[in-house]
Amino acid sequence: MKQLSLQMLILAAAVIGCGFMFSEDRLPKKYWQDLSAKEKHVFLMGYRVASGPNDKVAGMPEVAPGYLVLSEAHFEELIRLVDSFFLEPKNENVRVGGAIEIALMKMQKKKPEEIEKKIELERGLIYTAF
Numbered sequence: 001m002k003q004l005s006l007q008m009l010i011l012a013a014a015v016i017g018c019g020f021m022f023s024e025d026r027l028p029k030k031y032w033q034d035l036s037a038k039e040k041h042v043f044l045m046g047y048r049v050a051s052g053p054n055d056k057v058a059g060m061p062e063v064a065p066g067y068l069v070l071s072e073a074h075f076e077e078l079i080r081l082v083d084s085f086f087l088e089p090k091n092e093n094v095r096v097g098g099a100i101e102i103a104l105m106k107m108q109k110k111k112p113e114e115i116e117k118k119i120e121l122e123r124g125l126i127y128t129a130f
Contacts, residue, residue: 027096029086040079045072047100070104078103090123098122 035043048070081103085091091099102122105115 029092029094029096029099032082032086032096032099037079041072041075044070044075044078044100047097048072074107077107081106091119093125094119094122095125098125 032040032043051070078100082096082099085094085099085102094102098118099122102115102118105118
């Protein structure tokens, strides 16, 4: 009985921990749509600084292999892709960060299956992390 109770406690802690997101990670579609074109550029500058060098921006077009920083040269295409992504009603509840990550995957020409898997994951987060 003690073993079962301990396992349930660990499981509950894991579920709670996995479901936690900072408020800035939960920005909704409406937030993105309310930004002006200039504000979207500023937002992406902040995203670039906050994310720093990481695998999500590795392999971007016009960036040398292994260079891990999102370039301002990518912002126009990134904004176009995020705007287009949010036009689809199924993406109503996808967070802005998730939409950006999906757009980055498209720009990096990731496999369609990988992109679709990420989209489904992001659509499902509304039920677990908010």
